[in-house]
Amino acid sequence: MLVSENLTSSLTKSNLIIIAGPTAVGKTQLCVKLAKLLDTEIVSSDSRQFYRELSIGTAKPTPEEMAGVVHHFVDSHNINEYYSAGDFERDTVKLLEENVFKRKKVAIMTGGSGLFIKAITDGLDEMPDAPLALRETLMQRLNNGELYDMVEELQRLDPKYCQTADLQNSQRVVRALEVCLSTGKPFSSFHKKAPIERNFNIIRIGIERPREELYERINLRMDLMMKNGLLEEVKSLIDYRHHNALQTVGYKEVFDYLDGNCDYATLVDLLKRNSRRYAKRQMTWFKNQDAFEWFYGTDFEGIKTCIFSKLR
Secondary structure, X not given: OHHHXXXXXXXXXXXXXXXXXXXXXXXXXXXXXXXXXXOOOEEEOOOOOOEOOOOOOOOOOOHHHHOOOOEEOOOOEOOOOOOOHHHHHHHHHHHHHHHHHHHOOEEEEEEOOHHHHHHHHOOOOOOOOOOHHHHHHHHHHHHOOOHHHHHHHHHHHOHHHHOOOOOOOHHHHHHHHHHHHHHOOOHHHHOOOOOOOOOOEEEEEEEEOOHHHHHHHHHHHHHHHHHOOHHHHHHOOHHHOOOHHHOOOOOHHHHHHHOXXXXXXXXXXXXXXXXXXXXXXXXXXXXXXXXXXXEEOOOHHHHHHHHHHHHO
């Protein structure tokens, strides 16, 4: 601890350490260990762990797993609130600059939501607000199983965006479509060229595991979620099923099961399969971000050495 205390006390500029990676790779345990070593706090960039009502299906860290380390943006919002990546950028930068960095020279951010992390590292474009009625219409179409048709519509309206977008991510499709339809302009036309300059240094660490090991961890996590009451959690959220945060892996499959569209065994298989596919998409996204340095999740010494060298 003395080494880290001496290191952080000598820093002249604030530093944000980002620990990113796919679901079930082991970010929480690693970040808690790092936070204790560096005597600092954690900012969650998981776009679903914000919501108090979502716990089991988001693998939200328990108080025991947090181990006394302060976690910001966990249980910070009500499911009725629409909380965008732009909102997260504004609130997180304010939290860091006006709160955490007044007390600490280092903070840790972790999560698997690439867009929310990018909002902090690069800044987001100023996007126009779409009418609420339009969003509700698009979400209704999504719930009616029209994602394929919506993707085709987006490809007509903004082929440039579709060249690089994850078109399996229904939330991205809805957001891009609502901008296209409400402004009459392509979603990609609002994208700026250069990343924003922050008043703090950013250290980017990516965490991975061998594929078979990661997939086994995902399968075990899904079994544990079901054992811990995922079905009951989703039943309690029926009235909010149109919310963006519930149009995601771990929730939409259970809604389909509750609608009678599959049996229990198929539900469990779908939860595991779709979670593995989601992890693969996460890895593809993060691997395309050149600034990340990659380590196996078990290589704590390597990660620590890398971080300390960058802080020095």
